[in-house]
Amino acid sequence: MNLICNAKKGALLLSFFFLFVACKQEKNNTNYQSIKYISSLETFYKNNLENCLHYCKLIDSSVSKKENIKNYKNAKLAFKKTEAIMSFFNASLYKSLNRPNLPIVDEDDNAEKIIYPTGFQVVEELLSEDDLDITAIIQNRDNISNILKLELNNCSFKKIKDYHIIWAIQDNYLRIVSLGISGFDSPVLLQSLPETIASLEGVKELLTSYELKFSNSEIYKNQLSELNKAIASLQNQDFNKFDRYNFIKHHINPLLTLLKETSLDWKVSFPFDRKFANNTTNLFSKEAFNLHQFSPRYQKVTNNVVELGKELFNDSQLSSNNSLSCFSCHQPDKAFTDGQQFSTANNGAFVKRNSPTLLYSGLQAAQFYDARAASLENQILGVIKDKKEFHNNIDSLVLNLQNSLNYREKFKKVFNQEINSQNFRHAIATYVRTLSNFDSKFDKNMAGKENNLSQEEINGFNLFMGKAKCATCHFAPVFNGTVPPLYNESELEVLGIPNEAIWEKAIVDDDLGRYDLFKAKKKKHAFKTPTVRNSNQTAPYMHNGIYNTLEDVIKFYNVGGGVGIGIELENQTLPTDSLNLTERETKNIIAFLKSLDDEPYSNN
Numbered sequence: 001m002n003l004i005c006n007a008k009k010g011a012l013l014l015s016f017f018f019l020f021v022a023c024k025q026e027k028n029n030t031n032y033q034s035i036k037y038i039s040s041l042e043t044f045y046k047n048n049l050e051n052c053l054h055y056c057k058l059i060d061s062s063v064s065k066k067e068n069i070k071n072y073k074n075a076k077l078a079f080k081k082t083e084a085i086m087s088f089f090n091a092s093l094y095k096s097l098n099r100p101n102l103p104i105v106d107e108d109d110n111a112e113k114i115i116y117p118t119g120f121q122v123v124e125e126l127l128s129e130d131d132l133d134i135t136a137i138i139q140n141r142d143n144i145s146n147i148l149k150l151e152l153n154n155c156s157f158k159k160i161k162d163y164h165i166i167w168a169i170q171d172n173y174l175r176i177v178s179l180g181i182s183g184f185d186s187p188v189l190l191q192s193l194p195e196t197i198a199s200l201e202g203v204k205e206l207l208t209s210y211e212l213k214f215s216n217s218e219i220y221k222n223q224l225s226e227l228n229k230a231i232a233s234l235q236n237q238d239f240n241k242f243d244r245y246n247f248i249k250h251h252i253n254p255l256l257t258l259l260k261e262t263s264l265d266w267k268v269s270f271p272f273d274r275k276f277a278n279n280t281t282n283l284f285s286k287e288a289f290n291l292h293q294f295s296p297r298y299q300k301v302t303n304n305v306v307e308l309g310k311e312l313f314n315d316s317q318l319s320s321n322n323s324l325s326c327f328s329c330h331q332p333d334k335a336f337t338d339g340q341q342f343s344t345a346n347n348g349a350f351v352k353r354n355s356p357t358l359l360y361s362g363l364q365a366a367q368f369y370d371a372r373a374a375s376l377e378n379q380i381l382g383v384i385k386d387k388k389e390f391h392n393n394i395d396s397l398v399l400n401l402q403n404s405l406n407y408r409e410k411f412k413k414v415f416n417q418e419i420n421s422q423n424f425r426h427a428i429a430t431y432v433r434t435l436s437n438f439d440s441k442f443d444k445n446m447a448g449k450e451n452n453l454s455q456e457e458i459n460g461f462n463l464f465m466g467k468a469k470c471a472t473c474h475f476a477p478v479f480n481g482t483v484p485p486l487y488n489e490s491e492l493e494v495l496g497i498p499n500e501a502i503w504e505k506a507i508v509d510d511d512l513g514r515y516d517l518f519k520a521k522k523k524k525h526a527f528k529t530p531t532v533r534n535s536n537q538t539a540p541y542m543h544n545g546i547y548n549t550l551e552d553v554i555k556f557y558n559v560g561g562g563v564g565i566g567i568e569l570e571n572q573t574l575p576t577d578s579l580n581l582t583e584r585e586t587k588n589i590i591a592f593l594k595s596l597d598d599e600p601y602s603n604n
Contacts, residue, residue: 038157040209045085046152048202052078053148059123059141061134068137069127073191075144076120080195081202086151087175088168089160091486093151097144098185101125102573105520114522118143121187128188163270165210166263166278169203171485173252173259174276176200177283178484181244182471187575190239197234200227216265223258230255240467245458248283249446257281275487283477284446286438294362294433294487296375297426301434304414309431311410312424314603318397319346319390326383326428329355332601335537336435341545345388352388352511354545357538359598360531362433364482366490369543370514371528376429377422394421435601438477440533442595453595460592463585468557469575470589473529479596481529492526494573496562497542501552506565509544522571536594550590554581 055075059068079097087094097119104115123140126133179185180196204227207220214220230251234242260279263270270278273290280288291301299305312318316325329343329351330336336358342350353369361367367379384390384397401407401419411419414427442461444450465471473493475484481491492514498506514526527543541547547556558581559565561574581589 037210037213038160041085041160041206042155042157044205044209045082045155045157048078048081049148049152049155052076052082053145053152054078056141056145056148059137061138065127065132069189072120072123072127073189073194076124076186076191076195077198079120080198081205083175083199084168084172084203084206088164088171089157090151090155093147097147100184100187103522105518105522107518107520107523112520120144121185124186125188162213162266163263163268165206166259166266166268166270167274169206169259170256170278170280171276172199172203173256174283174485177248177252177477178471178475181242181247182465182476183239183469184472184475187469187472193234193237193239193242197231200231200234203227214262214265216261219258219261219265223255223262226251226255226258241462242466243458243462244465245446245453245461249448253282253446256283276485282447284438284443286436288438288477289363289436291362291430291433291436294375295426295429296377297422299426299430301430302414305427305430306434307431308410308414309427309429312428313431317400318384318392320392320396321346324390327603330358332603335359335534335598336601337538339539341540346391347388349388351386353543354540356530357534358432358435359534359601360436360478360480362429363436363478363487364480364490364528364531365488366482366528369527370517371490371492372517376432377425380425380428381421398424436478437598437601439599440596442592445595454591456588456591457595458592459585460588460590460595463581463589464592468554468579468581468585468589470532470557474532478531479533480531490528492523492528494524494526494569494571495542495556496525496565496567496569496572496574497527497544497546498562498565498567499544499546501546501548503555503559503565506562506567508562508567508569509546511544513543524571525569526571526573532593533596534598536590536597550593551586554586554589558586 052075055071055078058071059075063071083094098121099117099119101117101121101124104117106113106115118140123137123144126137126140176196176199180199181192183190183192186192186195204224207223207227211220230247233247233251260281263279273293275290275293277288277290282288292298313326316322316328318325324346329338331338338355341354342352343355345351356369362376365374367373367376368382373379373382381394384392384394390397398419398421401411401424407419411417411423415423417423441450442453442457445453464474465476471479473481473491475481481493483489483491497509499509500506508525512524514523515521517523535541535550539548539550541550541553547553556565557574558579560576560578562569562572563576564578
């Protein structure tokens with residue numbers, strides 16, 4: 001009997017031993033494969049950095065302007081091949097090399113401290129001048145070269161995870177749509193399409209490094225095939241004539257679908273949500289965004305919170321004299337504006353600026369025209385304090401709500417706590433964040449739910465994203481100024497808005513915008529870039545409501561902004577050259593903008 005028991009124990013121990021060895025061997029194999037993937041990825045990355053550095057060195061005073069432009073283009077193409085990796089794993093470095101050629105005001109440190117950009121876009125603009133400033137070109141070339149050398153010596157991917165790769169590729173597809181094909185990265189030479197090819201080729205090489213990771217080789221092959229099709233669609237295309245609509249719908253969206261299949265094949269477990277949703281298959285969809293990630297509380301959006309927020313939104317008790325609610329200036333049947341040039345204040349006067357739409361305002365990194373509030377929660381506090389708006393005190397307001405049995409019960413049920421400033425503001429902000437439906441005609445067509453966009457509307461989108469350069473400030477898919485893919489920075493622009501709608505000898509509006517906050521001269525007349533979604537319903541336009549029609553708005557941009565109508569501003573950020581849009585092209589753009597109208601919102 002003992003012999004049998006001992007034999008059984010021995011067999012059991014032997015089984016555990018083999019299981020341990022097998023697990024250890026599997027773990028070692030996994031580690032070996034991971035090291036192999038990372039080594040291949042690092043080789044690809046460094047090779048392209050070396051190529052970029054090589055062509056940068058060829059930019060020199062001893063060669064012709066034509067040759068320098070050629071060398072610059074080759075350097076930029078090599079850089080773009082690293083885009084998916086560098087922009088994800090070293091975002092600050094990527095931004096320093098590829099940011100717009102616009103001065104940055106360090107407002108936190110010193111309002112007069114100006115940081116002048118360096119990098120590829122600076123060199124591009126310098127090379128495009130009739131009289132070359134070769135000294136400045138060489139200085140910027142050397143700066144780029146030094147940054148690249150530093151990255152070559154210090155880059156490491158030892159801690160890379162599978163979900164990092166999925167995120168990096170996903171971000172790059174969004175970046176291509178929102179920044180790449182719009183001309184944002186190549187504003188003068190208009191090399192956006194060749195650079196997008198290079199970026200997609202970089203994704204191909206990245207995936208090739210991970211070929212053995214795929215359990216289902218068909219997913220890998222399908223991705224390479226779709227990438228090749230996307231690249232082919234970009235070959236030898238004219239920047240102004242390229243069909244961006246069909247490129248996004250028939251190439252980028254399928255690539256996102258295949259990327260989702262890849263994450264499932266790799267059994268990727270994402271450790272947390274980001275603003276851009278994991279595994280999204282369509283950029284023009286509310287499922288592409290995690291609303292709670294745009295909130296400082298990071299709390300999941302629930303119907304109970306939304307309903308409570310909506311009730312508060314419509315309650316005039318929030319203002320000191322019970323005369324105004326949020327609804328007063330942001331009415332659903334007017335796309336959450338009020339249709340007036342300036343809203344009526346609680347004392348019968350008028351507020352300083354036009355009432356902006358709240359639609360999609362939750363998907364931006366700053367609130368108010370001067371971007372003085374970092375969140376909707378803070379924006380609500382600003383409205384409460386403003387003498388021309390609610391003219392109230394947050395403590396008094398909360399106390400008033402606490403005296404209401406209705407609100408006491410609802411806050412207890414929804415938040416399981418008493419009413420306070422934080423949960424009160426969070427409730428309204430959560431409701432406002434849900435006003436991002438992505439259910440316009442354009443969105444439904446992009447998602448394949450409908451197929452009824454007219455050629456005029458498609459042409460308008462392509463013009464908006466290309467020749468008209470609207471999308472270099474109004475970034476797809478939200479079409480506002482919050483920069484993808486991180487969505488943590490909202491751009492402000494100096495357009496030169498006049499004080500009356502005239503087209504000659506105009507005078508700039510006296511509202512100084514962002515300047516009033518920090519007194520930075522470069523920020524005089526700077527205002528946040530709003531969304532153009534539902535713009536067909538949100539007239540009058542601009543921060544001062546000076547234009548009544550979309551035709552006038554496009555005309556203003558077409559002539560070169562304020563400079564084109566006689567306003568002299570040293571700090572105008574809008575390009576002053578005419579867009580040379582024809583009357584037909586203007587009509588096409590307006591047709592596209594109208595296709596961005598969401599389904600009607602109800603206040604019930």
